[in-house]
Amino acid sequence: MVEAYIALGSNIHPRYKFISEAIEQLAFHEQIEVIKSSAIYETVPVGYTEQGDFLNGVIKIQTNLASVELLAYCQSIEQKLGRKRSVEWGPRTIDLDILLYNQENIETEQLIVPHPRLHERAFVLVPLYDIDSHLYIPVxxxxxxQLLSELADDEKKGVRQWKLKNGENASGPTES
Structure with missing residues (x-):
């Protein structure tokens, strides 16, 4: 079995339901075990900013799937949950990104691991820190x-805890 980390994001209502359903579908696969989940964070959009705030989190899994098989399964979940790819970095029901796959460096047309912008994104690093702050990323x-401490404060300000690891709301209204 290999360890992998997957980032989840949604900014189309009901955001939390899309994230929960994606985690459930990952856990449902017989060759995937969800080991740990971060808290859920509400984050300002990056890139294309004319859209609503996102909910983001990260999960750690163990799997027997090859990286390309895991990618295909993640993309099938996105499709089932209505993901449309019309605007780059635009609104989405769910976004699943493989951040790390067993400490491997993978570069194909379909998949780059570690995720190429992982080190620049507070909305990825903050939930990843929840799971394993000492996780070493060789690349x-x-x-x-260390990566999180090197980010600009402005980048980190846009990440607010929304739902604690135990499922309780940290701030803001509840969402169904």
Missing amino acids: YERTVE
Whole structure:
């Protein structure tokens, strides 16, 4: 079995339901075991900013699937949950990105691991820090904690805890 980390994001209502359903569908696969989940964070959009705030989180899984099989399964979940790819970095029901796959460096037409913008994104690093702050990422020669500490404060300000790991709301209204 290999360990992988998957980022989840949604900014189309009901955001939390889409994230929960994606995690359930990942856990439902007989060759995937969800090991750990981060808290859920509400984040301002990056890139295309004319859209609603996102809910983001990260999960750690163990799997027997090859990286391309895991990618295909993640994309099938996105499709089932109504993901449309009309605007780059635009609104989405669900986005599933493989951040890390067993400490491997993978570069194909379909998949780049570690995720190429992982080190720039507070909305990825903050939930990844929840799961394992000391996780070493060889391509950057740094831990998650070090990468997060190197981000600009402005980048980190746009990430607010929304739902705690135990499922309780940290802030804001509940969403169904």
